[in-house]
Amino acid sequence: MEVKLLNIGFGNTVLANRVVAIVSPASAPMKRLKEDAKLANKLVDATMGRRTRSIIITDSDHVILSGVQAETIAQRLLTDNNPKDVNLLKAEKE
Numbered sequence: 505m506e507v508k509l510l511n512i513g514f515g516n517t518v519l520a521n522r523v524v525a526i527v528s529p530a531s532a533p534m535k536r537l538k539e540d541a542k543l544a545n546k547l548v549d550a551t552m553g554r555r556t557r558s559i560i561i562t563d564s565d566h567v568i569l570s571g572v573q574a575e576t577i578a579q580r581l582l583t584d585n586n587p588k589d590v591n592l593l594k595a596e597k598e
Contacts (some may be wrong), residue, residue, distance in 0.1 A: 510581055513572035517552040522582060525561040526574045534559055534570060566576035 508520040527534055527593065541547040546566045554571035561567055570577065 508584055509573045510524075510577065512550055512558075512560060512568065512570040512577055514550070514552040516552075516570070518562070518568060520584060522564065523581065524561055524563050526577050526581070527559050527561070528574050529556045529559050529569070537561075538567060538569070541565075570583065 509517040510520040510523060511517055529535070529538065538547065538556075544565075546564075548566060548568045551569050551571040556569045556571055558570045558574035558577055559567060560570060560577070
C-alpha cells in the first residue's frame with residue numbers, strides 16, 4: 505500500500521487515502537459535526553489560528569479543520585491521485 509499525503513495548508517498534511525469528505529463549514533450540520541467531534545476528542549484544529557475554511561472528515565471519524573478552501577484541497581487530492589480527474593473537474597466548471 506502506497507502512502508500519499510495531502511497538504512491541507514500551513515505545513516499540515518493528512519493521509520489522502522483516509523479522507524472520506526471535504527466540506528464547507530458554513531452549514532448548521534457541519535457546525536454540529538464540529539462540536540460533536542470536539543466533545544468526543546476527535547477534533548484536530550489545523551487552521552494555525554486562521555478562520556476555518558474547510559472541514560475534512562476521515563474514515564476514523566476524526567474531524568480536521570483547515571484554513572484552506574475545500575475546493576483547493578479537493579483539487580490537490582485529485583492532482584495527487586489521478587491527473588485524468590483534474591481534466592474532468594476543469595470541464596465541469598466550463
